[in-house]
Amino acid sequence: MRVCxxxxxPARLMLLRQAGIxxxxxxxxxxxDAVGAAAAAARGAELPPExxxxxxxxxxxxxxxxxxxxxxxxxxxxxxxxxxxxIDGRVYxxxxxxxxxxxxxxxMRGATGILHSGHSVHRVSPGVAPVEATAVAAAxxxxxxxxxxxxxxxxxxxxxxxxxxxxxxxDSLGGAFITAVEGDPSTVVGMSLSTIRLLAGELGVTWTSxxx
Numbered sequence: 001m002r003v004c005x006x007x008x009x010p011a012r013l014m015l016l017r018q019a020g021i022x023x024x025x026x027x028x029x030x031x032x033d034a035v036g037a038a039a040a041a042a043r044g045a046e047l048p049p050e051x052x053x054x055x056x057x058x059x060x061x062x063x064x065x066x067x068x069x070x071x072x073x074x075x076x077x078x079x080x081x082x083x084x085x086x087i088d089g090r091v092y093x094x095x096x097x098x099x100x101x102x103x104x105x106x107x108m109r110g111a112t113g114i115l116h117s118g119h120s121v122h123r124v125s126p127g128v129a130p131v132e133a134t135a136v137a138a139a140x141x142x143x144x145x146x147x148x149x150x151x152x153x154x155x156x157x158x159x160x161x162x163x164x165x166x167x168x169x170x171d172s173l174g175g176a177f178i179t180a181v182e183g184d185p186s187t188v189v190g191m192s193l194s195t196i197r198l199l200a201g202e203l204g205v206t207w208t209s210x211x212x
Contacts, residue, residue, distance in 0.1 A: 001075075003120065004023055006080040007081060012191055016079075026064045032059075047061065051082060052086050057120040060120070061121065081191040098162070106152065111142075112141065115183075119192065138187065158174060162172060
């Protein structure tokens with residue numbers, strides 16, 4: 001059974017590889033900002049993070065699944081995901097700049113936030129319309145309250161937090177500043193493997209059949 005990851009995220013690729021899956025990689029052709037803005041305009045309000053991550057995960061997986069279905073040579077699963085971090089209801093995406101990453105870490109010091117991760121899995125078979133299963137997973141993350149300004153500066157200078165949701169990682173340099181994770185730890189890395197397994201099961205695919 002083949003697997004296609006509808007993402008260029010190194011963290012999601014690493015998770016699948018650690019779980020015994022070597023996926024095909026395809027970048028989704030989706031304007032995430034435009035998708036989110038259109039949904040907000042239709043509702044007349046910003047979507048809560050748990051809804052927005054699922055909307056974006058579905059858009060990315062659907063784009064790749066449709067292209068693979070049109071090609072006709074793929075038989076397997078397409079996995080799409082999206083993640084957002086929220087503290088006190090405020091969503092924190094990728095900070096991109098050192099200044100913003102520093103502000104985030106000062107705010108997160110001693111705080112607990114929620115990492116929301118949307119998952120969309122499509123079963124793609126030749127000659128058959130793709131079938132989708134979706135779910136949202138969440139995990140709480142608590143940061144140490146004694147992180148010094150010097151540690152924040154050093155972590156930001158490493159470049160690691162600039163291009164990840166919430167400005168932190170749990171599986172690399174940022175892990176030493178996290179005191180607790182409640183929920184599936186892989187959710188915080190990029191997507192919940194236990195959730196992907198359940199969605200694959202809903203589509204009639206056993207997890208072990210995906211192992212490379």
